[in-house]
Amino acid sequence: MIEGIIVEGLIYGILALGVFITFRVLDFPDLTVDGTFPMGAAVMAICLTGGMNMGLALIVSFLCGFAAGTVTAVIHNKLGVPGLLAGILTMTMLWSVNIRILGGRANLPLLRTNTILTRVEDLFGSIAGETAALLVFFIVVVLVIKLLLDLFFHTDLGLTMGAMGDNEQMVISQGVNPEMVKIIGVGLSNGLVAVSGAFAAQYQGFADVNLGQGIVVSGLAMVMLGEFLFSSNKIGLLTTRVILGAIIYKAIMFFGRYYGYYINLTPNDLKLITGVLIIVCLVVTKYRTKSFKFRRPGK
């Protein structure tokens, strides 16, 4: 049970890292995520059933997510549309695109397909058991992504992106095109979200175009839960916090599913719980602003 929670937490932790980049670093509330998460799942599923190299399939998923994010950023930049609306536009369009990707279907099962996860289970399952093998695999994957992201935010471009969400004028004053920074940031974020979707599809054994419904809210809840753990301005700790938040979120959802029936909760109520969770986070943060004054990250 606990392994399951952590594995799910790690898979969605990648999503949460993506949401963290847009909502916290860039201060760009990007709803494209609801479309790129199932997009990553769809691309991965169709590539795997088509027999493509698994690593390559993952990279293709990332690039598709990146491209979708770019569309949102360009709509926002070039047409002067608010970020929220630009995200909703792309997200809505992606629903149709995702069905196209899946070959006119809304759903594609992966139960008989070889995936990265079945490969991991085959290779290491005999040593430590399948659950443990998956757990170790995802710890490594998420750690690599996290470290790469930390590294990125130490580069000159990464630092500039950090300044962007706080002070766009400063970025302009440094002779940097803010539109370019947004395109790269929103693209990167959605690329990560697509990778998260790709792993989620393999883990659940199917890709579905409705996989992403409300996922951005879950991602935001994960980020906010993480922010309760500790405050810092070091990017390494900030990304760690996000991943821990994702695991905590998945644990809460797990207990909601399993013990919720005592108070008549059904799985259909989980979205309500997520929303309430965010509101509680906001309320608590509001009344703790003193100790959380420097809560907003972005280094």
Added chain:
Amino acid sequence: MIKLEKINMIFGEGTVNHNHVLKDVDLKINRGDFITIIGSNGAGKTTLYNVISGNKKPTAGRVIINDKDVTSHPEYRRAKYIGRIFQDPLLGTAGNMSIIDNMQVSGKKGFKGLKISLNKAKRDYFRGQLERLDMELEQRMNDNVGMLSGGQRQALTLLMMSLSRPELVLLDEHTAALDPRNAGKVLELTSRFIQEYNFTVMMITHNMQQAIDYGNRLIMMDEGRIIIDISGKEKQNLTVERLVKKFHDIRKKEFTSDEALLS
């Protein structure tokens, strides 16, 4: 070096809010000039800055930097030549980042790549530069800028701007939002850096005495026009009384901004 030719700026053209903010403004800024700009509220001083920096595109007229017509270049492209400091101390730095990261971002103008260039040597260099501010910021290099006072933030902005060596410095009442002690300190740092780096400077101020004390050239704006532009000997011998009289002779009205006279 920088030339403005027949700049006109009209907001809300053809509507009831029609507002002709800049009227046929011609201005030639020579290398090494230190121009102080004075004028009452609504005279068009900040709009003039916006036109020079590229934040606003003029309705008509041309902006020329180094013989190149940059009228249609966006602000971020012109920022390579121009360092602007705003009245609001929050606009020059990112509050959620450490001092050192802020300095790194502003260390070099232009697009930033995937290089990690913040190394030990750079840190030492930034520390040395911070020591010059004499605010003990060198001991707080890893603290977020959001924890600094307005004066410290503005001094840091000034330092960061200086290190990027812009060709033209635009100061937009950059001490007006600070308390008198900090304002004096930032102003002192300003004139020190200007001398040291031989910057070409434009400085908007509300304070007439300040406009007279600083710089080698003085511009007074009124109702969207440059009405006084004096430099050299005449500027050196200028007093507040002479300036007010000159304004009166030209515009045939009293200079009304009490604040400028009294402060």
